[in-house]
Amino acid sequence: MANKANVAVLGGGSFGTVIANLIGSKGEAVNLWMRNAERAEAINSTRENSRYLPGRKLSDSLYATSDLSLAVADADIIFVSIPSQSFREVIRQAKRFIRPEQIVVSTTKGIEANTFSLMSQILMDELPENPIGVISGPNLAKEIVQQQLTATVIASEDERVRSAVQEILHCAYFRTYASTDMYGVELGGTLKNIYAIASGLSAALGMGENTKSMLMTRSLAEMSRFAVQLGANPMTFLGLAGVGDLIVTCSSPLSRNYRVGFALGEGKSLEDAVTSLGEVAEGVNTLRYVKEKADEMEIYMPLVSGLYEVVFNGAPVSQVAKMMMLNTQSSDVEFILPRDDS
Numbered sequence: 001m002a003n004k005a006n007v008a009v010l011g012g013g014s015f016g017t018v019i020a021n022l023i024g025s026k027g028e029a030v031n032l033w034m035r036n037a038e039r040a041e042a043i044n045s046t047r048e049n050s051r052y053l054p055g056r057k058l059s060d061s062l063y064a065t066s067d068l069s070l071a072v073a074d075a076d077i078i079f080v081s082i083p084s085q086s087f088r089e090v091i092r093q094a095k096r097f098i099r100p101e102q103i104v105v106s107t108t109k110g111i112e113a114n115t116f117s118l119m120s121q122i123l124m125d126e127l128p129e130n131p132i133g134v135i136s137g138p139n140l141a142k143e144i145v146q147q148q149l150t151a152t153v154i155a156s157e158d159e160r161v162r163s164a165v166q167e168i169l170h171c172a173y174f175r176t177y178a179s180t181d182m183y184g185v186e187l188g189g190t191l192k193n194i195y196a197i198a199s200g201l202s203a204a205l206g207m208g209e210n211t212k213s214m215l216m217t218r219s220l221a222e223m224s225r226f227a228v229q230l231g232a233n234p235m236t237f238l239g240l241a242g243v244g245d246l247i248v249t250c251s252s253p254l255s256r257n258y259r260v261g262f263a264l265g266e267g268k269s270l271e272d273a274v275t276s277l278g279e280v281a282e283g284v285n286t287l288r289y290v291k292e293k294a295d296e297m298e299i300y301m302p303l304v305s306g307l308y309e310v311v312f313n314g315a316p317v318s319q320v321a322k323m324m325m326l327n328t329q330s331s332d333v334e335f336i337l338p339r340d341d342s
């Protein structure tokens with residue numbers, strides 16, 4: 001019954017539970033907030049999150065609660081692991097309990113509908129006085145809980161945030177690298193979900209390793225092109241939060257976005273693919289919002305456009321792939337040879 005904790009995690013899904021458990025395993029008292037009181041009680045009595053991480057024993061230092069004020073009361077750091085659709089709503093519920101000196105860190109990889117805000121922008125809107133940061137990287141929750149060797153990135157302009165997060169997460173199986181580019185780190189984690197859907201789809205259709213490499217590399221080119229147009233630093237995409245996360249989510253069936261793509265490739269409807277997952281796949285909405293933004297800003301994103309046609313308009317993959325392959329050939333690395341748009 002320990003709830004005087006220095007760390008709070010908001011969101012009792014896969015990733016929130018895993019981050020809270022990692023910190024708890026270091027002997028730090030950590031509060032895990034979730035909206036469902038019965039689930040919180042079940043976690044405290046069984047030491048298991050049976051819905052999201054069945055069969056995994058959770059640390060005794062982790063205390064689950066549905067009381068938001070209690071969860072954050074003594075926290076120096078508050079991690080927010082709520083899907084992007086509900087992120088602002090939860091921050092608005094929490095903000096009356098949050099003091100300006102508390103560090104708030106998003107782990108969420110998505111975009112807000114209508115505003116095209118990333119989660120750091122929501123934090124800046126709602127908690128303008130708090131020190132904030134984001135973590136992102138190749139971080140499959142189901143591998144972290146198995147203590148597979150893993151690294152992430154903490155991005156913040158505030159050195160205190162970077163070092164506090166590096167210290168609280170550091171252990172024998174988890175390393176945290178630092179960056180000042182919050183927007184770029186978040187954008188990497190968000191955009192790669194789109195391409196993970198495309199990779200799952202191509203895997204289900206039996207496409208080969210050449211195809212997979214082409215897809216991942218051209219995804220990186222497309223992500224970088226988009227990021228530059230939005231004013232982000234594309235160099236960030238060379239790191240863990242860019243190419244690192246792209247590799248893991250485009251390769252692993254543990255990625256929910258990859259699984260949605262795979263299910264579509266097997267002929268399931270989008271609705272069935274998403275419902276059978278039972279967890280969030282941010283890439284579906286991200287695809288929608290990025291397509292809108294790319295159209296509005298006239299950014300060339302053939303993979304996004306093609307995938308959009310497949311996912312939302314039922315276009316046959318073979319037809320879309322053929323069209324892309326026969327499209328005008330262009331530059332490999334646009335920072336060396338700019339694309340000829342004439």
Ligand SMILES: NC(=O)C1=CN([C@@H]2O[C@H](COP(=O)(O)OP(=O)(O)OC[C@H]3O[C@@H](n4cnc5c(N)ncnc54)[C@H](O)[C@@H]3O)[C@@H](O)[C@H]2O)C=CC1
Pocket residue numbers: 011012013014015016017034035052081082083084086089090107108109110139140141142278279280282
């Ligand atoms: N699972 C993973 O491997 C990783 C996930 N992430 C990101 O972390 C974020 C959260 O993902 P997961 O925990 O994996 O998702 P999840 O689908 O496993 O769990 C989401 C949790 O959020 C809760 N939730 C949703 N709306 C809520 C609301 N209005 N109020 C309170 N709770 C609410 C749900 O009840 C659930 O417990 C996503 O943006 C995801 O991209 C980042 C790195 C790795």
Ligand SMILES: O=C(CO)COP(=O)(O)O
Pocket residue numbers: 109137138139140141193196245248249254255256257258280281282
């Ligand atoms: O972001 C992730 C791994 O870094 C998790 O990916 P999914 O949301 O596709 O499972």
